[in-house]
Amino acid sequence: MSALDGFLNVYKPRGISSGGVVARVKRLLPRGTAIGHGGTLDPEAEGVLPLCVGKATRLFDYIVDKRKVYIAELTLGKVTDTQDAAGTVLEEHPVCVGEAEIRAALPKLTGDILQRPPLYSALKRAGKPLYAYARKGQEVEIDPRPVRVDALALLGCTGENRYEIRVECGKGVYVRTLMHDLGALLGCGGHMSRLARVQAGAFCAEEAVALDALTDAAANLLPMDFPIGHIPLVRVGEGERRRVQNGNPLYARSLIEAPAEHTGVVRVYVEDAFAGMGEFQEDGSVRFRAMLL
Secondary structure (H helix, E strand, O other): OOOOOEEEEEEEOOOOOHHHHHHHHHOOOOOOOOEEEOOOOOOOOEEEEEEEEHHHHHHHHHHOOOOEEEEEEEEEOEEEOOOEOOOOEEEEOOOOOOHHHHHHHHHHHOEEEEEOOOOOOOOEEOOEEHHHHHHOOOOOOOOOEEEEEEEEEEEEEEEOOEEEEEEEEOOOOOHHHHHHHHHHHOOOOEEEEEEEEEEEOOEEHHHOEEHHHOOOOHHHOEOOOHHHOOOOEEEEOHHHHHHHHOOOOEOHHHEEEOOOOOOOEEEEEEOOEEEEEEEEOOOOOEEEEEEOO
16 A cells, blocks of 8 residues: 555544544554544544644644634533533533523633643643642642633523534633633532534534545545645755755755745645645755745
């Protein structure tokens, strides 16, 4: 079998970890093919899970920070230790608020905010994930950290004391903590009872393949430059292929297409072939950061 390189847009169901999805898809690939996921989803969450296959694993850093969109369900009146429905209920309070109060509270959790990560998370302290301390009942001081929430919108009521919230955010935001903090702002507590990621950068739920329906990885493989079209490109002619394959710097005189400003990270093409990622240097040359040919 030939090597496969590119991205898979997989829709992860509830009840399986992101690592479990990678393990299942790996069995569909040629032996030895590298594979990884572009952004973890908790086991009880569902939604878009981009998979990097083959040489596309070298592009992980260029897709992981991109905009993400979630649909979360907030259940008011119950606070859990994990901040989601999988945890133990710690507190119960009467609910005396509705849609008007929720809408009024959302701006307080929008924009550049400080968020304290949950104790039940994979963040590490002294080399151990925080959930390892939580499971032993050990207290750990967790400092809040800056994150950005681009937008929050109330979509409607889904049941008694249950509401759907649309969340647009970047890397590092814990949506269950947002729901926990929203419940605290409303004075009755709350937790995240359901979560679906509907977009991760260029990957959308409408175009994703359900995990159980994925039987042919090659037939669903997306090009390696699919999720990074927002990054400017430079192009050289076929005569520069050897230099590119050797990872040599590309100088301005060799570029047949380039952005107006010679700064920052760029996609590099040899004619129409995607060759990798480079970065402009002070002398105007482009040096490779990830070579794919």
